[in-house]
Amino acid sequence: MFILKRQDVEISSIQHPKRDQQVPILTYQGQTFRLISLFKASQEEEARALWRELTDNRGKACVLLEEPDRFSVWGKVRLDQIGSDTGGHSKQGIYIQASILLLQAVYLDIEEFLGGRQATLFEKDMAEFLRQQQFPQTSSLEAVKHLVSINPLEIVNIPPWQENHVISFLQTLHQLGKSYFGNANFANQVNDRLQDMPEAERSLFISWLNQTSLSKLWQ
Structure with missing residues (x-):
């Protein structure tokens, strides 16, 4: 939707009505946007990829904010919607x-296939990504260790990720997997990987996956 500079916008924060946290808010021409993801200055390509995914492929109203030391993606929101983003x-x-x-x-x-040491490094890589992107309730190594050990079909408190979090998470998971294995064979046959899910829920996820650019990565 928009690619803007810092001088083009106003950035403030408001108190989340249901959580003990401040929510960053960007204002541009009377429209309000909330922070989706932060990127380092060296991650311009990743920032633009997420922005294009959300705007071009998902039809979201988003801002890509360019600053000297970082990039950030913001999604349009009404202030009265912020209390309802429970997720999960x-x-x-x-x-x-x-x-x-x-x-x-x-x-x-x-x-x-690669051993426990590589698995530990993979956990650290995922944790660093989640920390950089400020994923809600999952931005630490301990959180990643928890995620790889739980049964996600039985937990009550699913991480409160939004759709953009899921897209970014699966993009990075594919990128890391490819770097560890040297190929993307691990991303084939998603249906088989999700056999523990009820058929209707598995079909719903795969249908959604096929409607996004992730379908090129996960098959």
Whole structure:
């Protein structure tokens, strides 16, 4: 939607009505946007890729903010919507559960074929990504270790990720998996990787996956 500079916008923060946290808000020409992802200055390509995915492929109203030391992606929101972004419910919850199952599948493959040391490094790489992107409730090494060990189909408190988090998470999971294995064979046959999910939920996730650019990565 927009590619803007810092001088073009106003950035402030408001208190989240249901959590003890401040929510960054960007204002541009009377429209409000909330922070989706932060990127380092060296990650311009990744920032633009997420922005294009959300705007071109998902039809979202988003801002790509260019600053000297970083890039950030912001999604349009009404201020009265902020209290309702609970996540972890209905379709979104299913997408998150499937993403965690794919994380576990990649982790177990690395552990089995490359050894425990590489599996530990993979956990650290995922944790660094989640930390940089400020993923809600999952931006630490301990959180990643928790994710690879739980049964996501049984947990009550699913991480409160939004759709953009899921897309970014699966993009990075594919990128890391490819760097560890040297190929993308691990991303084939997603349906088989998700056999633990109920058929209807698995089909819902795969249908969503096929409607995004992720379909080129996960097959």
